[in-house]
Amino acid sequence: MRPVSSFYYWWLSCGEHTSVFCKMNSGLRRRLKKQCIKNISALLREELITLLEEEVGKGKRIWTRKWLRDRSVTGASALLLQQLRLEDPSEYRMALRVTTENFDELLSLVHSKIQRNDTLMRDALPAKIKLEVTLSFLATGMSYRSLSHFYRVSKPSISVFIPEVCRAIYEALKQFIKVPNAEEWKNIETGFKTRWNFPLCYGSIDGKHVPIKAPPSSGSLYFNYKKTSSIVLLAVADHDYCFSYIDVGACGSASDGGVFKNSSIYRKLENNLLPNNGVIVGDAAFPLKTYLMKPYPGVNLSTEEKVFNYRLSRARRIIENAFGILVSRFRVLEKPIQTNLEAVDAIVCACCALHNWLRKTTTSYITATCVDVEDEEGNFLPGSWRSQIHALQSIANQGSNHSPRIAREKRELYKNMFMNEGSVPWQLRSIH
Structure with missing residues (x-):
């Protein structure tokens, strides 16, 4: 006792002296x-x-476990990544999807947003380790617990700072995802015309379901037509596999009609966003508009209609490849993301921003073999991403089959041009 x-x-x-005190x-x-x-x-x-x-x-309480306190000596940041940085830069790039120079530049951009101050109780986790953990998570989709063991950082800390770092990445790189200016529109149109033989085209549009873990008590709100839970990533890509517009976060169940119509790009397109009466191209899921060309429906098509569909599919393949490269580089998008919805949005936006930044600033991000190409005779050669990943599910029909007469007439003009002055030598071989 x-x-x-x-x-x-x-x-x-004290009681004995009370009377004396008074x-x-x-x-x-x-x-x-x-x-x-x-x-x-x-x-x-x-x-x-x-x-x-x-x-x-x-000795009842331990503030930090010993194996976590050894982070600066035995963690992946101190050992493996440091060794790869010095001895094998290509494997370093495979591990984090960025070169050492890319990493240092990105760290300088986000450092002030993700670095915290030391306290009397403990030292703050370095911004460098936070960025390494986040890039590893985006590149592999590794679980928080596995990341905790690999980097010797607590799982609760990882669950807090990964969304924060993703938001900081998007904020620092969002200038690489923006509606093009006049000069950029011109470059995009030239690219589609010379590389993909589709004149007055300013982009390729598509939407994909990003798999998620359904939030508690959400019912069927995120349950899509493929019977999985998802949010929708709607994007427009330019001629060089970069996203010029993204819309993230629509519920998977909303894919039957509302995703495109409720997006900000729809309102801009309706208000003459594209210069020179140009178009973007999409698949059969999208409505036919004067600014949006889609394939002729059905199977009993004329030769002219088949040629138009083939030529449109070549231009539309850009967005398909952009999504494929995005998922092959950032495997977190390949399987259900096990976080809350706000974190999912931040993760997807960060992946898209990194995709554009790396595509525009490095030559090693996209190689000649990783994208679809056609040889001189028009034979289709699939990109390597098709054999590496499970492609994201496409969104369902985004409009009715009833299209404006003026939109149908515009498609007819393209069809006739592709059979005359705009024809390419291999197109008839490619439709049979």
């Missing part, structure tokens, strides 16, 4: 009060120190 403290004995003795003059009483308070403070301090020493001695 704990011994009775000296403070307790002092308190018992008979003293006021000045003497004030001096005595001050002395008593001083004595009480000293006794309480001594008592508190004794209690703390006893609690520490019991």
Whole structure:
């Protein structure tokens, strides 16, 4: 049993002197009060120190596990990644999807947003490790627990800072995903015309279901037509596999009609976003508009209609390849993301921003073999991404089959042009 403290004995003795204290003059009483308070403070301090020493001695609480405290010596950041950075830069790029130079640049862009201050209780986790953990997560889709063991960072900390770092990445790189200016529109149109033989085309549009873990009590809100839970990523790609527009977060169940019509790009397209009366191209899921060309439906098509569909599919293949490269580089998108919805949105946006940034600033992000190509005779050669991943599910029909007459007439103009002055030598071979 704990011994009775000296403070307790002092308190018992106070009653014996009460009558004497009352008979003293006021000045003497004030001096005595001050002395008593001083004595009480000293006794309480001594008592508190004794209690703390006893609690520490019991050893019941460990602030940080020992294997986590060894992070700076045995964690992946200190050992493996440092060795790869010095000895094998190509494997470093495979591990984090960025070169060492890319990493250093990205760290300088996000450092001030993700670095916290040290406290009296512990040192803050370095921004460098936060970025390494986040890039590993995006590149592999590794579980938080596996990341915790690999980097020696606690799982609760990882679950907090990964969404924060993803938001910081998107904020730092969002300038690489923007509606093109006049000069950029011109470059995109030239690219589609010379590389994909589709004049006055300013982009390729598609939407994909990003698999997620259904939120609690969400019912069928995120349950899509493929009977999985998802959010929708709607995007427009330019001629060079970069996203010029993204819309993230629509519910998977909304795919039957609302995703495109409720997006901001729809309103801009309706208000003449594209220059020179140009178009973007999409698959059969999208409505036929004066600014959006889609294939002729059905199977009993004329030769002219088949040629148009073939030529449109070549241009539309850009967005399909952009999505394929995105998922092959950032495997977190390949399987259900096990986070809350706000974090999912941040993760998807960060992946898209990194995709554009790396495509525009490095030559190694997309190689000649990883995208679909056609040889000189028009034979289709699939990109390597098709054999590496499970492609994201496409969204369902985004409009009715009833299209404006002026839109149908515009498609007819393209059809006739592709059979005359705009024809390519291999197109008839490619439709049979």
